[in-house]
Amino acid sequence: PILCFIERSDLFCFFYLEKKKFLYGTAGFRGEASMLESTVFKAGIMAALRSLKTGLVVGLMITASHNPVSDNGVKIADPSGGMMTQDWEPFADSLALAPDPEHLVELIVQFAKKENIPFGGTQSAEILLGRDTRPSGEVLLEAAKKGIDAIIGSVAINMGILTTPQLHWMVRRRNMEMKASEFDYFALLSTSYRSLVDLIPAKTLTGTPDVKLTVDAANGVGGEKIKELSKLLTGLEIEVRNSGKVGEGTLNEKVGADYVQKEKFAPLGFGPRDVGTRCVSLDGDADRLVYFRVLPTDGRSVDLVDGDKILSLFALFIKEQLTILNKENGNESSEFPVKLGIVQTAYANGASTEYLKQLGLDVVFTPTGVKYLHEKALEYDIGIYFEANGHGTILFSEAFMPRLESKSAELSSVTPGSEQQKAVLRLLAVSTLINQAVGDALSGLLLVEAILQYLGWSIERWSELYRDLPSRQLKVSVADRNAIVTTNAETTVLKPSGLQELINYETAKYPKGRSFIRPSGTEDVIRVYAEASTQEGADSLAQAVAQHVD
Numbered sequence: 199p200i201l202c203f204i205e206r207s208d209l210f211c212f213f214y215l216e217k218k219k220f221l222y223g224t225a226g227f228r229g230e231a232s233m234l235e236s237t238v239f240k241a242g243i244m245a246a247l248r249s250l251k252t253g254l255v256v257g258l259m260i261t262a263s264h265n266p267v268s269d270n271g272v273k274i275a276d277p278s279g280g281m282m283t284q285d286w287e288p289f290a291d292s293l294a295l296a297p298d299p300e301h302l303v304e305l306i307v308q309f310a311k312k313e314n315i316p317f318g319g320t321q322s323a324e325i326l327l328g329r330d331t332r333p334s335g336e337v338l339l340e341a342a343k344k345g346i347d348a349i350i351g352s353v354a355i356n357m358g359i360l361t362t363p364q365l366h367w368m369v370r371r372r373n374m375e376m377k378a379s380e381f382d383y384f385a386l387l388s389t390s391y392r393s394l395v396d397l398i399p400a401k402t403l404t405g406t407p408d409v410k411l412t413v414d415a416a417n418g419v420g421g422e423k424i425k426e427l428s429k430l431l432t433g434l435e436i437e438v439r440n441s442g443k444v445g446e447g448t449l450n451e452k453v454g455a456d457y458v459q460k461e462k463f464a465p466l467g468f469g470p471r472d473v474g475t476r477c478v479s480l481d482g483d484a485d486r487l488v489y490f491r492v493l494p495t496d497g498r499s500v501d502l503v504d505g506d507k508i509l510s511l512f513a514l515f516i517k518e519q520l521t522i523l524n525k526e527n528g529n530e531s532s533e534f535p536v537k538l539g540i541v542q543t544a545y546a547n548g549a550s551t552e553y554l555k556q557l558g559l560d561v562v563f564t565p566t567g568v569k570y571l572h573e574k575a576l577e578y579d580i581g582i583y584f585e586a587n588g589h590g591t592i593l594f595s596e597a598f599m600p601r602l603e604s605k606s607a608e609l610s611s612v613t614p615g616s617e618q619q620k621a622v623l624r625l626l627a628v629s630t631l632i633n634q635a636v637g638d639a640l641s642g643l644l645l646v647e648a649i650l651q652y653l654g655w656s657i658e659r660w661s662e663l664y665r666d667l668p669s670r671q672l673k674v675s676v677a678d679r680n681a682i683v684t685t686n687a688e689t690t691v692l693k694p695s696g697l698q699e700l701i702n703y704e705t706a707k708y709p710k711g712r713s714f715i716r717p718s719g720t721e722d723v724i725r726v727y728a729e730a731s732t733q734e735g736a737d738s739l740a741q742a743v744a745q746h747v748d
C-alpha cells in the first residue's frame with residue numbers, strides 16, 4: 199500500500215546516473231559533483247521522510263563547504279536546525295548503497311514501517327532547499343527536488359543561494375513559528391550586534407575603536423551575504439575580498455578559512471598592505487571563520503587566531519557577564535547559578551585547554567564533527583563549542599532561556615540600569631546574535647567584533663591570550679582507514695592493539711608532547727596530530743607516529 203505514495207518513474211530515471219556510492223559521513227554525502235546526482239536524489243527522499251516522520255520542516259543543503267569547486271555535497275538539517283539525527287545515518291547509507299530501484303523502494307517501505315512514518319495521511323512534509331554558489335548546485339538541487347517529489351505529500355521550497363548556517367537557521371525558526379526569511383536573519387543579526395555595542399561601558403570607549411575589518415570570503419557564498427548584512431550595520435567598516443565575483447578567483451583555491459588555518463598563510467588577495475589590520479577568513483559555505491593578521495616579517499605568513507581563540511574570547515566574555523550578574527549588589531545578593539560548559543575536540547591546541555581551565559571553566563571533549571560537539575554543548579545552560587578549524591557557536595538551552603528572560607524582567611523592574619541588568623541584556627543579545635542551529639561565520643564575526651570593542655582589545659591583544667603550542671598534522675593513506683578504532687574522544691587507539699603503546703612511547707620523548715591518530719570522516723586517510731614545546735619536536739613526533747601507522 200505504501201508503494202502508491204512513491205513516484206516510481208523518478209526512481210528509475212535517476213538510478214542509471216549512479217556511478218559511485220557514497221556514505222553519509224560527518225559532512226553528509228560529499229564527493230565529485232558529477233557523480234552525485236543520484237545520491238542527492240536519495241537525500242531528497244530522506245529529507246521528505248524525515249519531515250513526514252517529525253511533522254516538522256526539514257532542510258536540505260547542497261554544498262561541499264571548503265572542498266574544491268568541482269566537488270559538491272548534500273546535508274540534511276533536522277527540525278531543530280541541527281544535523282540530521284544520527285539514528286538515521288545507517289538508513290541514509292543503505293539508500294545510497296541500494297543496488298537498484300527495486301531495492302530502493304523495498305528499503306523505503308521497510309524503514310517507513312519500522313519508523314511508523316505516516317504515508318498518505320493528513321501529514322504533509324515540507325523541505326527547505328538551499329545551495330551555495332557552486333556551478334553544479336542547480337542541477338543537484340533539481341535532483342533533490344525530484345527525490346522529494348517522489349514521496350507524495352511532500353513539498354520542496356527552494357530558498358535559493360544561502361550560506362549553510364542561514365538554511366539551518368531558517369529551518370529552526372520555521373519550526374518555532376518565528377519569522378524566518380533571509381531579511382529576518384540579517385535584521386536579527388544586525389539589531390543584536392547593535393544592542394551589544396550599545397551596552398559597552400563608557401570607560402572602554404575612550405580610545406578610537408578600530409572598526410575596520412577585512413574579510414576573505416573564500417570566493418564563496420559568504421561574500422555577497424556579508425555585503426548585504428553590512429548594509430544594515432553601523433560603526434563597522436567591512437571590506438570584502440575574494441567575494442566570489444567573476445574574475446576574483448576560484449572558490450576555496452588558496453583562499454578561505456580552511457586554507458588559512460592549515461597553511462598559516464595569507465589567502466590570495468592579501469599581503470603586505472594588510473600588515474597591521476584585522477582580517478577574517480570564512481570558508482566556502484560560511485559556517486567557519488578564523489581571524490588572522492599578516493605578519494610584517496614577510497607580509498605573507500600570518501598570526502592565526504583560530505577557533506580555539508575565538509572560543510576563548512567567547513568564554514571569557516560570557517564568564518565575565520555571569521560574574522557581574524552574580525556580584526553582590528549593595529546588601530542584596532542575587533544568586534543566579536548558570537551551568538557554563540566548554541566543548542572542544544582533540545585538535546584543540548593544548549595551550550587553549552590550559553587557558554580555559556585556568557579561567558576555572560568546565561572543559562569537555564568529544565570526537566571530531568559538529569554533531570558531537572553540538573550534542574554535548576546542549577547539556578549545559580550555556581554551552582560553547584568550537585573546533586580549531588573555526589566551526590562553533592554558543593548554545594543557550596531551552597530550559598535556560600526562560601530563566602534568563604525572567605531574570606531580565608526582574609532586574610529591569612528592581613534595578614534598572616544596573617550592571618547586573620546590563621549583563622543580562624548582553625547575554626540575551628548574544629543568544630539572538632549567535633546562530634543556535636550551527637556554527638555561523640557571519641554571526642560569529644559580529645560577536646567577535648562586539649566583544650573586542652567591549653574589551654577595547656586589538657587583534658594582537660586577543661592573540662596574546664595564550665601562545666599556541668607548536669603542532670603538526672599529517673595524513674597517511676592506508677588500505678582500510680576503518681581498521682583504526684579510537685576511544686576517549688579520539689585520543690586513544692583501541693585497535694589495532696599495541697599501537698597506542700607505540701604512540702605513548704614516542705610522545706613521552708618530547709616536552710609537552712601530545713599526539714593522536716584518527717580515521718578521517720571525509721577522506722580515505724588516517725590523520726596524525728602532534729604537539730610539542732617546539733616546532734621541530736611537533737614535526738618529528740608527527741613523523742614518528744605516522745611511521746607506526748603505515
Ligand code: 16G
Nearest residue numbers: 224225567568569585718719720721
Ligand atoms: C567535517 C565536519 C567538521 C570536521 C571535519 C573533519 C561537520 C558539519 N563538519 O567537515 O566538523 O572538522 O569534517 O574532517 O560536522 P576529517 O574527518 O576528514 O578530519
Ligand code: ZN
Nearest residue numbers: 263481483485
Ligand atoms: Zn563549511
